[in-house]
Amino acid sequence: MRIATMATGGIGGYLAVLLSKAGHEVATIARGAHLATIRAHGLTLEGPDANATVRPWMATDDPSEVGEVDAIIFGVKGDALGPAAEACRPMLRAETVVVPFLNGVEAADRLAGVLPPGNVANGMCKVSTTIAAPGVIRQVGTFSSFTFAERDSTPSARIDALRAAIAGAGPEAPPTDDIVRDVWEKFVLFSAMSGVTAAGRCTIGEITAIPQLADLFRNVIAETAAVGRARGVALPATVEESAWAFASGITPEMRASTAIDLEHGRPLEVDWVSGAVCRLGREVGVPTPANDALYAVLLPHKAGGGAP
Template sequence: MKILVVGAGAVGGYFGAHLARAGLNVDFLVRPARAESLRERGLVVRDVDGRSHAVPVSALTADQLEAGYDLILVTVKSYGFDAALKDLTPAVGPRTVVLPFLNGMRHIDLLVDRFGAERVYGGVAMVMTRLGAEGEIVEIGTMGELIFGPVGESPVLALEDVRAALDTGTYQATAVTDIRQQLWNKWVFLATLGACTCLMRAPIGRVNSAPGGQEFTSGMFEEAIAVATASGFPPDQEARERANALVATTTAATTTSLYWDLTHGNPVEAEHVIGDLVARGRELGVPTPLFSLAYTHLCVYEAGRD
């Protein structure tokens, strides 16, 4: 199977390196400077014990891309998705499946509109990595799992074939038939945790330990659940309990990549993770005053960056 990984950052670089080391036919679609670095140094992964491994990889830029891929993994940040979609389109053939690992649902809607549901999968990436100063992938925890499945009833590439390609045995590869529900489950959790920690500029445990903190975080969580429910994808009891265990903690120093980017002066996924949830709530008549406040907060931050 011929695989294209769009992006070589914390998610794409980590899982793409595993695929390359497993001997799969993998290309990386990246910007020119990143392509030059990958060709010279390889894709460097530093594990939780501090050991670094350089994996030789094939790096392409958009002008070098041709059709013929079976599977395209999209791993860019949401604010880079529109540009990535334009770049990857020439690689999509009649039997190609596009599998994005982004948060939220906006990207799924855009891909289905562009390529049709039969050529789109949905994916959830569970990994604890960051992109280092020299472009290396840095593990900050041992979590590694890909959850994926088709969004349409008749995918051009069978689920078992995708699972076989992605299951390297070095991380967990989970094939599901309810990927839209899985995407909503993660979105509800991630948006809540991200909005709470960004708005309060603190890890979730510190937020919940402050006066009114638990009322605030539970209110945010219920808003997200209400939007998901009105959209037809209410989190099941297990997903709610798992998410609430962390959202309500008073001890964990847990944050999100949204918080990390905000506190380090980076661009943030405000529109995709928070803004789209607010917009869907508005369309469905679901009030989201706390999420609306968090979205305004992030937009003010982005305006200051500009």
């Protein structure tokens, strides 16, 4: 397949390496020192799934140089969605599928408001990756799963083709009969991981060891699940306990990307995580006091640049 990564951060870079190794043509969209290093030395993945450097088919900051592709792995920060989506237009043909792997539950609808809705799918991933240095993607933990589908979850050849490509490259890429449920199921966990590890400047190990933090974490899980159900999402009855069990079993040093961004003074996606729970909860009359508090605590750091 011919695949573009928009952009080539933790998620896009991780898949770009594995898909390139598997023989696919991957165009990596990047900028600055990251792009310069990819062009000069290749793109490197460090972690349990690979320690490898690849030379992508193309590395550029101009999507118009890429031309039409079969699929776009869309993995930018929430606040960058609009401009990044517009930049994808030169890579689209009628059957190109754009799969968002963003934090939160609103990316697919937001993308469909910018790009032709027929090009937009929906997706979520479970993998912990970050840009460790220009041209270097680091994976933490051993889990790696990418779930995606058409926005209405109907089967399609283009989704099957991309699923086969990703599964053939190594990660899990399971089918689904309800992608909205799956995206929200991850969000139930991530809203707590993001809000608590960032606001508490802590790891998941510290959360599970400190009862007060554990209570806060579980309250966030419960609120987010309540909002999803009130919005008609078919979340499993066990989603709250499953989220806590998963969090309790992962690497104790794990933190959400929000916490890492805060530590480095980068902008935070608070509007699309804690802030989204609060906003979506208000729309359906579900109170979200724990998420409200985390959102308020993180808002001063939303623009980044300040001391954490």
